Amino acid sequence: MNDHEHPHPGSLDALARELRALAVEPVPADVVARLDARLAAELATVPLAARRRRRLRLVPALGAAAAAAACVGVVAFAISSGGGGGDTAAVTAARSEAPAAAAESESFSTSAADAATTAAAVVPAAPAATGGQESRNAGKASPEPTSELGRVVVAATQSFELRVRENVAAACAIEGTACPAPARVS
């Protein structure tokens, strides 16, 4: 646009005043009603903060529950396949690791704790299932498993604990809070 095409400054000032008068455009009543209805439908189900808290807890909970279920499976397999005395250590380790990991995840998920409790509950059945051999060897259990199966069980429980720790750390990072000290039972 060339200079000679510019309107008179006075007319621009008047125009500016008219434009400012358009700033508030009352929303028609029908539009307000539909806006309120849409907001109610989209936003009223769960409060924002509660939804965010639930999301923060759901992810670690799912991970912990899956790990606990895997732990139960491994222990059950060990029992059903009739492991020897060396497996007692692994079973004992599983008994001690599962509740410890469950204790860590307790603040995030009751389902994970339940699953871990189930794992711990399955383990005492081992002596009966294997003819009491484990009960005879329980007093001299070594922290290091001696059989391949025992190592698998220990690895599974350690993996479970590691995943819980990672989830707790991730949740703490998102929420910006300090991570709780690990409550490991060795």
Add this chain to the structure above:
Amino acid sequence: MVASSPDDALVRRAAGGDRNAFDEIVRRHRDRVWAVTLRICRNHEEAEDALQETFIAAYRSLGSFRGGAQLSTWLYRIATNKSYDVIGRRRPTVTLEDVAEPASQVDHYEQSSRRAALEAAIRTLPDGFREACVLCDVMGLTPTEAAEVLGIPAGTVKSRAFRGRALLAKSLQGEAREPGGAHAVEGETT
């Protein structure tokens, strides 16, 4: 009493899940957000969609709102983006027919003939000029604030707003001699 609370207090409460606080934010700002969406979309139905999506998006992003910024400016930015989203969904390509909407199709919100002429003239502005004019001249944002909303340099906003205002003045005086409307934004300073 919610109505006497400043915006930042309302935002904090709404971000914590207080729906009453968010409803108050909507009540306070819906007319101005409507003014933005209506003039960017130039279509009552699209403006309504953009209005709804603006407040839904605002509610979901309240946690990211920085308290130092004006809530209205933040809402205008969302409204501008949502308006273009809605336009893009419904009108993949903007034609000159969209720009030069006849004055006979003026919506019911235009009540006086002068106001109707002004609204019609705003609709005929090229996109870049129109959004700069709406944000600076209508909504009263500074060029810097409008630049933040639009994601372009403040100098560009200033230039577009000035030229848009000049085009409006000429259009209202019946002196516009640009056949078909200049859709492209040319010769602006950045």
